Structure formats: structure tokens, C-alpha cells
Amino acid sequence: MFYVIGLGLSDEKDITVKGLEAVKRCERIYLESYTSILMCDKEKLEAFYGKPVITATREMVELEADEILKDSDKIDVAFLVVGDPLGATTHTDLLLRARSLNIPSQVIHNASILTALGSTGLQMYSFGQTLSLVFYTETWRPDSWFDKLEENLKIGVHTLILLDIKVREQSEENMARGRLIYEPPRYMNPATGFSQILLTESLRHGTNPEDREEGVEYKESLLKPSETLAISLSRIGTSTQSLISGTLEELSKLSEEDFGEPLHSLVIVGKKLHPLEFEYAGKFAINGENGDWWKVGKDVYGVERETF
Amino acid sequence: MFYVIGLGLSDEKDITVKGLEAVKRCERIYLESYTSILMCDKEKLEAFYGKPVITATREMVELEADEILKDSDKIDVAFLVVGDPLGATTHTDLLLRARSLNIPSQVIHNASILTALGSTGLQMYSFGQTLSLVFYTETWRPDSWFDKLEENLKIGVHTLILLDIKVREQSEENMARGRLIYEPPRYMNPATGFSQILLTESLRHGTNPEDREEGVEYKESLLKPSETLAISLSRIGTSTQSLISGTLEELSKLSEEDFGEPLHSLVIVGKKLHPLEFEYAGKFAINGENGDWWKVGKDVYGVERETF
Structure with missing residues (x-):
């Protein structure tokens, strides 16, 4: 059986009991390492499973899929993914490939940022399409995400914005010279x-x-x-989880240190804001009760406060 | 500590290791029983935890919140929710109430239908707002969900439609007579x-x-x-999980038996359909390779097939 198993968001204990039982049956265990990262080391996973874990880079998954799938019609093989394994189409390839080789597969789901963003107090059912923001350079500023954001704003839904993760990237010079030297990983800060x-x-x-x-x-x-409300989400699902809510203007004045260590993502609040959502997310407001959050929510979003 | 813990989608083993450890520390354990159901009995949970589990009805959560929260500043209390605990604002109330009583709380996330719908092959990032469809009667057909569906269709995103669950409902007669007799639970079938x-x-x-x-x-x-593609999702995350894809017309001709036992939900496919999504979801097509899925995908959605 080829298992694709979600690890959840934070550490080795966010795997489900079912997922852990499957891992313990597996003879080879791969950890996908390029679309997201867990907040704990591979060594900690290995100690918890009592088995070695193989890091699966993008190159390996894209070029050596058959190697990963090898013999999994006879033995159990696990492919571990941070969050839920089927969030993006990235791993759909691998499952389609398994099917074409007549290899049985099973997906074991888990929490992802898409469910955990409930920690903002905004309900996930009121979110529109999700965007990804990549690091801009002087000459490369891909901005098609802005069209999607405007589509969401127009119909008043909330927007989750995923921030760029760069792991195993080569500098232009190293790439040109064919040197397999990788830059240190970079994680976009909300600032x-x-x-x-x-x-x-x-x-x-x-x-x-x-x-x-x-x-x-x-x-x-x-x-x-x-006049636009937003929320930063940092280290969601971990013990140092932190959220900050305010207007885009207020939030854009904060420094990298205010948000702290990765991983981060952002939410732009849509006009269909519910009083309960307003109240809950307001507990993270910059300047607390005196923050612009409350004024803009009332005057621009038209939401009245409730008491609890 | 007041723990709000997601149970995931299917059975007692979909809880995370972290969630299970928390449950084992708790002196009182409530199971929220009215927004969704797990595919296993409460007795199975109790056997797995080695502890009694108290069913929390809607009335209890709404009217006796303080009873549920009682003493959880001194002892550990768990409130279990099927799926992820913060999907809807339903339980935000409880957490706001805990905060106002200075009770520390912790949320332990899990998979929900919103991440598990990755099993369709559609990427969750391309979904718009989620809709809920309630049972129509002769005289009551609330249809504001249709406006949201049209908003999603207009911008080409996919739509998840949650189907009504009726548990502990009273008949009009029993309600009028004040008799606490409940109708058998009803779960909307895709038909x-x-x-x-x-x-x-x-x-x-x-x-x-x-x-x-x-x-x-x-x-x-x-x-x-x-000309509209859709997918039915049945018993997602369980061993009898089943998906059927086709045009709305094809799907609407199937019988209740074709979809089988609850729980179910539906997806309406948006025009921003990606070739990988098309291919993956096509493996569930009515009439297989001869299904309208392929023809409508090509002619109406403008997606070309890829080979794997």
C-alpha cells in the first residue's frame, strides 16, 4: 500500500493515531520537504516513529516518482506531507502515477492551514479562493494574485494569502555554473x-x-x-501561535520582529463579516480596544459589537 | 484547561496523538453531537479513551455553556468536535465565553471536509465560499445559497455544498404539544x-x-x-469513501442507493478547472471514459487531457 499521510501543522504528535499506525507498518518513509515545513526536526520524527525518514526533495518527487513508489504493491510505503496531503495538486501527480502502475494507495487526512485559520475566529466557510504571494525582486513582481483578491473582495468573502517558502534554492550564479550549492531557506515575513x-x-x-x-x-x-481589515497568522497550531489583527495600514507599520519566527500567512477580511467573527478576531487587535479594528469594522464593514 | 479537540472525519483513530493525550488528561469529556457525526459510535470512543463521554446537544451547549466550562480553570475538560473544531462559528461562542471567565483554552486542529475534499483531485485553494443546503419542504425553500453559488460560478471557482443534517428534531405536532419526542436523524442524500x-x-x-x-x-x-460538472462526496475519509463525477444532469438521474449511506456533500466544479484536477476527478466519472464528464470538460470548460 502506498500511504500519503498528512502530518498536521506543528510537531510529531499532530499525526493522527491512524496515520501513526500506518507509518509503523511502512518499510520506507519519505518526508516531502519543499511545499511546507513542520515546526520540528526530521530527527524528532525518526525518534517518534523508531524508523529512518528519507527527505524527499522536489527533484526526487518529480524525477524519481517510480523510485518512491517502488514495490509498494507488495510492501507498505509512506509519503508524509505537512498539513493535509491533498491541499494543492502537487501530490495528485504521485497518486495518478500510482494508479497507472496499479499500486493501491490510501490518503490519511489531517489539519491544514485552511482549517486551522479558524483560530482567527473567521469561519472557513466564508473564505474565497486562496492566494500565494512569492518574493518580489527588482525585476520580477508577478501580480496575478491581485486579480483573485479583487474577485474575492467584490463578493465580500475573506481571503487567505499563503506566503512564499524558498528551500533548496540556488543563486543565479550557482545555477549558471551548475554548482549544486543551495541558499539558506527563506520564509516570507508578514512585514x-x-x-x-x-x-x-x-x-x-x-x-x-x-x-x-x-x-x-x-x-x-x-x-x-x-479601510481594509487584515490578520497575520504566525506559527498556527504551535504553542507560540500568534495572531495580529488591524487595518492593512496599521499592520504594514509593524516590523519583522513583531511577527517573529516562521511560518506565517495572512488573511484579508471580506465585507461579509459576522459580529461573532468581528468580536473573536478583535481580541488580537493592534492597540486593543483603541485599535482601528473596531472603528473600521463599525464604520466601513457595518458590524455592530455584541457582548459575551 | 478547556480543550476543544477536532476528531477528524471517520472513526476513533482519526484523533491526533496530541488530541488523544489531552483527552486522557481530562476529567470531563463532551462530544458535540449536532453539527456533524462521526462514523463510529460513542461507545467506541469511550472504549478507546477508557473514559465516559457526555453527549452535548445543541440545547446544552447554548443554554448550559457555564456547566460545560465549570472548573476548567482547575481541571482539564475536553469538548470534542467532529472534523476541525473551528470550521464554523458555532463553537467560537464557547471559546469567547471561556475567555470572559478567564478560563485558559486550547484548540487542537484536525482534518475537516474542507481539506478532505482534496480527494476529489480539485485543489482546495481554488474553492470559493462554502454553501449549506437545508431540506426543502412544500412551503419553505430558503434559497439564498443560490446567490453565493452564482458569485462563485461568476469568478470560476469551485463550490463545496454541505448537505443538511437533522438530529434531535421535533415534529411540529410534538413541538406544539411540548412533547420531547425526537424524530429519527435525517441526512440529506445527494439525490x-x-x-x-x-x-x-x-x-x-x-x-x-x-x-x-x-x-x-x-x-x-x-x-x-x-454543461456544469459536479461531484458527489460520500463517507469521505472512511474505508467506504465514494465519489461520483459527471454533469449535473447525469448526477441528478442517479438514485439514493447509488450514493449509499451518509454523510454526503457535493461539489460544483468552477470554470478555472486545471488539467490535473480534470484528470483526477475524471476517474470517478459516470460511464467512465464515455461519460459526459470528458466531453463537457473539453467543450465547455476548455480543458485538454494529459497523459500519465
Whole structure:
């Protein structure tokens, strides 16, 4: 059996009992290491399972899928994925490949950022499509995510924004010279995320006078920094989990240190905000009861507070 | 500590190792029994935990929250929820109440239908807001969900539709007479779901001539039964999990038996369909390779097949 097993979000004990039982039956155990990271070391997993764990890089999964699947029609093999294993289509390939080789497979689900974002107090049923924000460079600022954000804003739903993770990346020079030397891993901090969001918003809508190009007609933005509520999610599902809520403007003034260690993601709050959501997420507000969160929620989002 | 713990989707072994350790520390254990059901009996949970489990009805959670929270600043108390505990705002109340009583709380996440729907092959990041469909009666057909479905269709994202669960419901007569007699639980079958969807579509857009009212101007529907792809999800995460994909028209001709035992939910496929999603979900197609799935995917959704 080829098992694809979700590990959940934080440490070795977030695996399900069913998942752990399957791992213990397996003769080979791979850990997918490039779409997300667990908040604990591979060594800790190995100690917990009492078995060696093989790190599966992107190259391995894409180029040596048959090696990973090998003999799993006869023995048990596990492919471990942080979060839920079928969040993105990344691992659908592997399952389709298994099927074409007549290898039986089983998926064991787990929590992912998509369910854990319930910790914001926003209900996951009111979220629209999820976006991914990659590190901008001077010359490369892919911004198609902004169209999706505007689609979500237009219908008033919330938006989860996943922040870039760069592991085993080569510098341009090393790549050009064919040297397999990798840069240290980089995880986007919300400070970078918010500044990229405001940059693209301004370039698209000419919000800052200095970003305006002559002859271009700018439409009014749905994402006004001082009138849009957002939340940062840091280390969700771990014991140092931290959330900060406020206007985009307030949040964009915070420093990297305010958000702390990775992993992070962001939420842009849609206009269909419910009083219970407003109240719950407000407990993370910058400046507490005096934060802009409450004023903008009332004046712009039109939500009244309830007492508990 | 007041623990709110997700149980995942299927049986007693879908709890996480961390969740199980917390349960074992708790002196009182409540099982929320009205927003979803686990595919195993309470007795099985009790045997697995080695402790009694108290069924928490909606009335108990809404009217006796303080009883549930009692002493959990001194002892450990668990509140178990099927799926992920923070999917809806239902349990946000309880956590806000705990906070107002200065009771420390911890949420232990798990898989939910929102992550497990990855089993369709559709990526969860391409889903829009989630809808809930309740049982229609002759006189009560709440259809505001249809507006949300059209919002999703307009921007091409997929839609998860949760199907009604009725537990501990009283008949009108028993309610009127104040008799605490409950009807047997009812779980909406996809056959009912699809027929309600087609009914509302027709009433809104005058699709069937007999549903047209004179003098009303009907706009063209975004949800054409023969041109819209959908998927039924049954018993997701269990060993008898079953998915069926096809056009709305094909799916609406199936019987309740074709879908089998609860729980079920539905997916309406959006126009931003990716070739990998198309291929993976196609393995569940009605009539296999000859199903309308492939023809409509190509002609209406504009997706070309890939080989694996």
C-alpha cells in the first residue's frame, strides 16, 4: 500500500493515531520537504516513529516518482506531507502515477492551514479562493494574485494569502555554473507580505502619487489600506501561535520582529463579516480596544459589537 | 484547561496523538453531537479513551455553556468536535465565553471536509465560499445559497455544498404539544441535493417551462445542468469513501442507493478547472471514459487531457 499521510501543522504528535499506525507498518518513509515545513526536526520524527525518514526533495518527487513508489504493491510505503496531503495538486501527480502502475494507495487526512485559520475566529466557510504571494525582486513582481483578491473582495468573502517558502534554492550564479550549492531557506515575513500587497495595490490603482503613470486611467481600489481589515497568522497550531489583527495600514507599520519566527500567512477580511467573527478576531487587535479594528469594522464593514 | 479537540472525519483513530493525550488528561469529556457525526459510535470512543463521554446537544451547549466550562480553570475538560473544531462559528461562542471567565483554552486542529475534499483531485485553494443546503419542504425553500453559488460560478471557482443534517428534531405536532419526542436523524442524500439545486435553478431562471411565471424576465443561468460538472462526496475519509463525477444532469438521474449511506456533500466544479484536477476527478466519472464528464470538460470548460 502506498500511504500519503498528512502530518498536521506543528510537531510529531499532530499525526493522527491512524496515520501513526500506518507509518509503523511502512518499510520506507519519505518526508516531502519543499511545499511546507513542520515546526520540528526530521530527527524528532525518526525518534517518534523508531524508523529512518528519507527527505524527499522536489527533484526526487518529480524525477524519481517510480523510485518512491517502488514495490509498494507488495510492501507498505509512506509519503508524509505537512498539513493535509491533498491541499494543492502537487501530490495528485504521485497518486495518478500510482494508479497507472496499479499500486493501491490510501490518503490519511489531517489539519491544514485552511482549517486551522479558524483560530482567527473567521469561519472557513466564508473564505474565497486562496492566494500565494512569492518574493518580489527588482525585476520580477508577478501580480496575478491581485486579480483573485479583487474577485474575492467584490463578493465580500475573506481571503487567505499563503506566503512564499524558498528551500533548496540556488543563486543565479550557482545555477549558471551548475554548482549544486543551495541558499539558506527563506520564509516570507508578514512585514514583507503587507508591503508587497500595498505596492501592487498602489501600482494597479495609482494610490501613491509617485506610483502613477501619466495617461493611465486608474480605477478606485477595493483594497484601501486604511479601510481594509487584515490578520497575520504566525506559527498556527504551535504553542507560540500568534495572531495580529488591524487595518492593512496599521499592520504594514509593524516590523519583522513583531511577527517573529516562521511560518506565517495572512488573511484579508471580506465585507461579509459576522459580529461573532468581528468580536473573536478583535481580541488580537493592534492597540486593543483603541485599535482601528473596531472603528473600521463599525464604520466601513457595518458590524455592530455584541457582548459575551 | 478547556480543550476543544477536532476528531477528524471517520472513526476513533482519526484523533491526533496530541488530541488523544489531552483527552486522557481530562476529567470531563463532551462530544458535540449536532453539527456533524462521526462514523463510529460513542461507545467506541469511550472504549478507546477508557473514559465516559457526555453527549452535548445543541440545547446544552447554548443554554448550559457555564456547566460545560465549570472548573476548567482547575481541571482539564475536553469538548470534542467532529472534523476541525473551528470550521464554523458555532463553537467560537464557547471559546469567547471561556475567555470572559478567564478560563485558559486550547484548540487542537484536525482534518475537516474542507481539506478532505482534496480527494476529489480539485485543489482546495481554488474553492470559493462554502454553501449549506437545508431540506426543502412544500412551503419553505430558503434559497439564498443560490446567490453565493452564482458569485462563485461568476469568478470560476469551485463550490463545496454541505448537505443538511437533522438530529434531535421535533415534529411540529410534538413541538406544539411540548412533547420531547425526537424524530429519527435525517441526512440529506445527494439525490435530494441535486434535485433541490435543479429546482431552485429552474425557479430562478425559468429553465423548465412549467416553472416560468408570466411577466417575469428571466436571465440566462450560469448553472446549465447539461454543461456544469459536479461531484458527489460520500463517507469521505472512511474505508467506504465514494465519489461520483459527471454533469449535473447525469448526477441528478442517479438514485439514493447509488450514493449509499451518509454523510454526503457535493461539489460544483468552477470554470478555472486545471488539467490535473480534470484528470483526477475524471476517474470517478459516470460511464467512465464515455461519460459526459470528458466531453463537457473539453467543450465547455476548455480543458485538454494529459497523459500519465
